[in-house]
Amino acid sequence: MQTKYLCLKLLASLCLLASTAFAHAEVKLTDAWVRASNPGQSVGAAYLTLTSPQDVTLVYIETERAESVEMHSMTMQNGVMKMRSMEALPVPAGKPVKLAPGGLHLMLFELPTPFKAGEQVKFRLCFKDKQGKITDQFITMPVKAVP
DSSP: OHHHHHHHHHHHHHHHHHHHHHHTOOOEEEEEEEEOOOTTOOEEEEEEEEEBSSOEEEEEEEOTTSSEEEEEEEEEETTEEEEEEESOEEEOBTOOEEEOTTSSEEEEESOSSOOOTTOEEEEEEEEEETTOOEEEEEEEEEEEOOO
16 A cells, blocks of 8 residues: 555656646757957857747846846848847747847857857856746857857
8 A cells, every 4th residue: 555655656746847847848059159259359249049848038148258248139220230238038939039140149248358269158048937937047158260
């Protein structure tokens, strides 16, 4: 009898664990990289593609390699490229959001040292779901030189 009770308890725990995993599925982070920077350059940029199984919003990013990180959009208006800081970046369920040169991107401010090709930079990304729950994800991005 006790064995049966323990098996049922274990099964219930596994079901709870599985439902929690599905409720808070991680955002898939792909094509991630940081642009190499020049000596003395105090700003940098990072790019990646975000894909989520549920609607989430990217609300915060940080790295030890910069004093601050902001989400930015770039648009062309009357022949002039305009860059705007964004408080949050929505990631709709099942629709990849691409951060790439000339469009959405991460700006890294007050770099203590330049980014050199071949280095690895660790980031923490914070996502908020529809229920208001914040989930942290970590990624290490390679630094690449761009011709």
